[in-house]
Amino acid sequence: MIKSFNRRALLRGTGSTLISLPLGAFATYGDKLIGAPGEEAPVRLFTMPWPNGSPPDLLDFNEFFKPLAGLQSQIALIKGMSHPVFNASGGAPHVAGAITAFSGTPASADGLLPTSASMDQVMVESMKPTTKLKSVHTGFTTFGHLRSGVQTLDYRSFDSKGNLMTPLVDPYRLFVQLFGKPNGQTDQGIILAKRRASILDAVVEQLKVVNSEGYGLAKESRAQLSDHLDHMRELERRAEAAALCTPPTNAPSEAEGQSLANSQPRMLESLSLIADMLVLAFQCDIVRYGCLSVGESAYHFNDTKILGMLGAGIDGHEAAHFEGTRGTWITSGKFMMLCINTMMQKFSVAKDIDGRSLLDNSIFYSASEISNHSQSGHYVSNMPALVIGGGVHGVPVGKTLDARQKPIPDALASCMNAAGLKTMEKFGPYGTGKLF
Known part of the structure; x- marks a missing residue:
């Protein structure tokens, strides 16, 4: 039968x-399976600020961005953006500059508070992710170890009401937020x-x-x-x-996390560990949007191992204001690029669920709060930015784009559109369209 x-x-x-x-x-x-061809991967979007601007005459991969030369084919370099309605002579140019750099709109009249949401939080509100975390603000800042209080120099990720997304820069606390307590x-x-x-x-x-x-x-x-x-x-x-x-078991101890969060000499080590966590968080689809800070605005970086003995008397921020210490400013900035490269290399080699790299399916918009420091002030003309990753989603990687004075919000609109917000044709009251 x-x-x-x-x-x-x-x-x-x-x-x-x-x-x-x-x-x-x-x-x-x-126990999500990684590297499985045919699956559709989400597109992530993070901002990635670096501090204290960059020398306008050295904006290429042979000079200021040389630490990123190995990733040049996965980076779109933008030059010549305008900075909407920014008073460079105000009392808080670094704070106001960062607010505009990642929201596309000016800060409040005193230059200390946002008037609209940063790009990553616009994505959260628009895309309404169902991931474990809606967003995460992490990275390295010297204010990050503080458990309370608003530090305006950390204003890079904020909602439409001006609320700062508190930075999680202690690697132990970030681990717990992403994966739960170790051994639990x-x-x-x-x-x-x-x-x-x-x-x-x-x-x-x-x-x-x-x-x-x-x-x-x-x-x-x-x-x-x-x-x-x-x-x-x-x-x-x-x-x-x-x-x-599978969530990792080798979490840093609570004491080690606090040590990493507070130590300039261990900045690269801390960011490398944070990047490892974010790689797994992306693969597990725990979070898609956020901010990965490489130092706060006006970061007074003074590690003498990086800057030499001159760093004992002047830091990467102050050095930018004097012609005689310009080399120290550039060295400090190149170290920030080295930190970015170390993190991005991890996303470049890690596999996503569709078989591509995580960097193929992720967009990191990296910029500074000002374009140039000098003895005479803070400049915001001809703003540069790096758009790292996302080549398969429309980012013109491997190219240098001349913005021809189109405003910052046009670059932000382009990134959000590439990350899946297809209705984003123009961003905010100062946007004119898309840059790419």
Whole structure:
């Protein structure tokens, strides 16, 4: 007697959750499969500020941006943007400059508060992500260890009411925010991953038995089941070869996190660790939008190992105001570019769920609060920016764009459009359209 193919009963008997899933869907937060071709990956958008401007005569990958030369093919360099309605002679030019650089609109009259949301928070409000975290503001700032109080020099990520998204620059606290406390939620993720791998093995073996000639299924049913078995074998193969999105167990200790957050000499180490966490957070789709700060605005970077002995008497911010110490300012800025490169290289080699790199599916808009320092003041003419990643989503990577005095909000509109906000044709009251 030929047995009929009762798919519902078969699924109940052999692990319905796994068999009924389409190819590549064997993934949820806790054990998401990475590097699976054919899956659609989300597009992430982060701002990435660096402090104290950049020398206008050295804006290329042989000079100021030389630390990023290895990623040049994945970067769009923008030059010559105008800075909308900014009073450079005001009492807080670095604060006001940063607010405009990432929101496209001027700060309040005193130059201390935003009047609209930053780009990353516009994306949160518009795209309404269902990820674990709506956004995250992280990176390195010397104010980041403070648990309370508003530091205006950290105004890079803020909502439409002017509320600062508090920076999480302590790597331990960031780990807890992203993945849960070590040996708590993370252990559950590992247990879940192992359990599902065990179920997958059992299901494949049961399918082989059911699909054998001796089991008695009709030819059509066996053909249909063979397709499922092929899918399961592919899942099994990819499960062995691909990385599992399992929360890490090697979290920094609370004391180590505080030490990293407060130490200029360990800035690169701290940012590298934070980038490792964000890579996994992107792969697990825990967060899509945010800000990754490389020092606060007007950052007084004075690590003598980087700046030399001159850094003991003058820092990267003050050095910009004097012609005789211009070299120290440039050295400080190049170190910020080295930090950016170290982080971006991690996204460049890490795989996304569609088989591309995370950098292909992520857009990092990197800019400073001013264009140039000098003895006579703070300048915001001919603003530069870097758009890193997102080449497959419309960012003209590998090119240098002359903005021809189009305003900053046009670059922001272009980034948001490339990141999926297709209704974004013009951003804010000072925008004129898209830059690319």
